[in-house]
Amino acid sequence: MNEKTKLIQVGVGAWGRNLLRNFSSLPDVEVIGLCDESEETQEKLRKQFPDLAVAADYRKLLDNLEVDAVVIATPPAYHYEIAKESLALGKDVFVEKPMTLAISEAEELVQLAEENKRILMVGHIMEYHPIVVRMRKYIESGELGDIYYVYSTRVNLGKLRDVENALWSFAPHDISMITYLLREKPTRVSATGAAYLREDIEDVSFITLFFDSGTIAHIHTSWLDPHKIRRLTIVGSKKMAVLDDVEPQEKIRIYDKGVNIQQGYDTYGEYLSLRTGDIVIPAVKVQEPLRIECQEFVKAIKSRVPPITDGKDGLAVLRVLRAADSSMKENGTPHKC
Ligand SMILES: NC(=O)c1ccc[n+]([C@@H]2O[C@H](COP(=O)([O-])OP(=O)(O)OC[C@H]3O[C@@H](n4cnc5c(N)ncnc54)[C@H](O)[C@@H]3O)[C@@H](O)[C@H]2O)c1
Structure with a gap:
């Protein structure tokens, strides 16, 4: 055509x-x-x-x-x-x-x-964002090692919605981004939140996703917050990384930080040693996602x-959102998704 x-x-x-x-x-x-x-x-x-x-x-x-x-x-x-x-x-x-x-x-x-x-x-949209696509390559290459846990913050003082709460409005971005990065879907979710401004429409949500691999992901969403933050932190066994979408240029930082486990140690203090190396800021061509x-x-x-991001991808994100919303209504009881 x-x-x-x-x-x-x-x-x-x-x-x-x-x-x-x-x-x-x-x-x-x-x-x-x-x-x-x-x-x-x-x-x-x-x-x-x-x-x-x-x-x-x-x-x-x-x-x-x-x-x-x-x-x-x-x-x-x-x-x-x-x-x-x-x-x-x-x-x-x-x-x-x-x-x-x-x-x-x-x-x-x-x-x-x-x-x-x-x-x-x-x-x-996050699955098309150049910094997220680049980060997936880093994870795939093994540079960060095994991914222990990730956490995402998406908060600001923003547009209040009438039907969907802050979880439904913001968390689709984080859920799709995290599952895209990890190439894994969560099996359980636990969420809490609260409605302060209007009855039954939660202004803030704290969501935890549990993955069978052992990785944990945490998502904080709110439209009732003094800061505008769009940040994802990834902690791996070799390195750590931060994606900061509010930063105009330096949107990715890779930290050569971690904890080395020593062999043949004499004391417990020698067994675990902290490593603080370079911080790398890769140049990523900024294009409108x-x-x-x-x-x-x-x-x-x-x-x-x-x-x-076809219909199946949308459905997978929706299953997590629904489970999170149900968990939130039960004060955090974990739900399968
Ligand atoms: N991808 C992103 O980053 C992103 C950001 C913001 C919003 N969104 C999504 O975009 C969608 C719209 O959000 P928004 O912020 O533009 O909302 P909005 O309320 O500003 O705009 C919605 C528009 O739809 C119109 N409308 C409502 N019902 C209609 C109907 N039945 N037929 C025709 N028009 C109708 C309204 O008059 C309004 O102009 C939502 O699904 C939201 O989640 C995505």
Whole structure:
């Protein structure tokens, strides 16, 4: 297929605008229609894009235009319905994270995409982030040794959501990033959290993922925090690493720090010796991860090869989110995922 991919986008809010900017700038994409239920947003879009069809209901665009692919950036409660109708009509679909709110809905979408031979991609952006891709190479090369544990912090004073809590809003990024880096899915999860500002919508969550390999991962998410932090720390048997996405340039640091276990020691103090070596800051070409993600969707449409963040990947993340949410409602009782 050499023609441009004809794309419509449903939901052009805070994040949707970024998706639209990126998809519009890709040479092999033609954005032909936009849908948003807000009249104010429709008005703005009509002014900004006078040549595009703008509608309040995505069905109007699907009925009247020749659409190849649908990008969904509405609040998560609508993802399932819009993705399902689009897949059923034979469209390729990009849906933002979290893929859906219920596991059964995500399972249905995966099945529908398979039956209709459609591309179903979930917006797990961290799996396309150049610093995360680079870190996976470091881990794979054995440079860090065995991974003992990792912890991720994603906090700021930010946009409060009405339906999904801070776990659902932020943790999809960390869960997808950590499982991508470790190439392993957690088998159990324990989470705690609390709702301070509004009833039943947790503003903060502390999630622990347990892996069969013995690795533990901890995730802290909050939209009620004085700091903006986007940081992942990885502690391995040979080296330690930190990814800091708020840092403008030096986003990865590899610390040659660890504890050596000595052979033939006389005292316990000699048995374990601390090692503090160099800190390496690899140069990573800073590219907008969202642009890479959008390019991957178009590549998948053209090649018919599913992207790494396909529906199954979205479903796997959702299983962890659901288990974490259930655990959080039971004050941290571990749940299988
Ligand atoms: N990948 C990322 O880093 C990232 C960052 C932020 C948000 N997101 C995800 O993007 C999605 C949208 O988040 P947002 O921050 O843009 O939310 P938002 O509330 O700012 O925007 C949502 C837009 O969808 C519109 N809308 C709601 N229901 C609709 C419907 N049924 N049909 C058409 N339009 C509808 C709203 O009018 C609004 O303009 C969410 O799934 C969110 O989790 C992803």
